[in-house]
Amino acid sequence: MIGVTAxxxxxxxxxxxxxxxxxxGGIEAYLLAGxxxxxxxxxxxxxxxxxxxLTVRSSFGLMFVVLGCAVWFGGLFAANVRIICKLF
Numbered sequence: 001m002i003g004v005t006a007x008x009x010x011x012x013x014x015x016x017x018x019x020x021x022x023x024x025g026g027i028e029a030y031l032l033a034g035x036x037x038x039x040x041x042x043x044x045x046x047x048x049x050x051x052x053x054l055t056v057r058s059s060f061g062l063m064f065v066v067l068g069c070a071v072w073f074g075g076l077f078a079a080n081v082r083i084i085c086k087l088f
Contacts, residue, residue: 004044004064008071011037015075023085030081034072041068 014033018026045052045060052060075081 003048004041004067007037007040007044008068011068012071012075012078015079015081019079019081022082027081027083030076034068037072038065038068041065 011033014030018030018033020026022030041064042061044064045057049057049060
């Protein structure tokens with residue numbers, strides 16, 4: 001659980017790193033960091049709690065992905081990352 005918390009905090013902090021440069025490639029970097037974090041969060045129970053059944057590990061993985069999505073979007077809005085840079 002410490003690894004999941006640490007990964008979530010790193011993902012949330014990455015939003016504040018990407019926000020000032022969001023129109024110069026920061027949003028793409030934050031998107032990539034989010035995808036990597038979600039894959040790692042899903043895989044975490046399969047590595048950390050190998051003694052449980054596949055159903056339990058899969059449900060923990062999905063729960064961590066939902067938590068990761070909440071952190072990902074929360075960081076996006078908390079850091080005020082610009083999504084639309086130029087309209088024309």
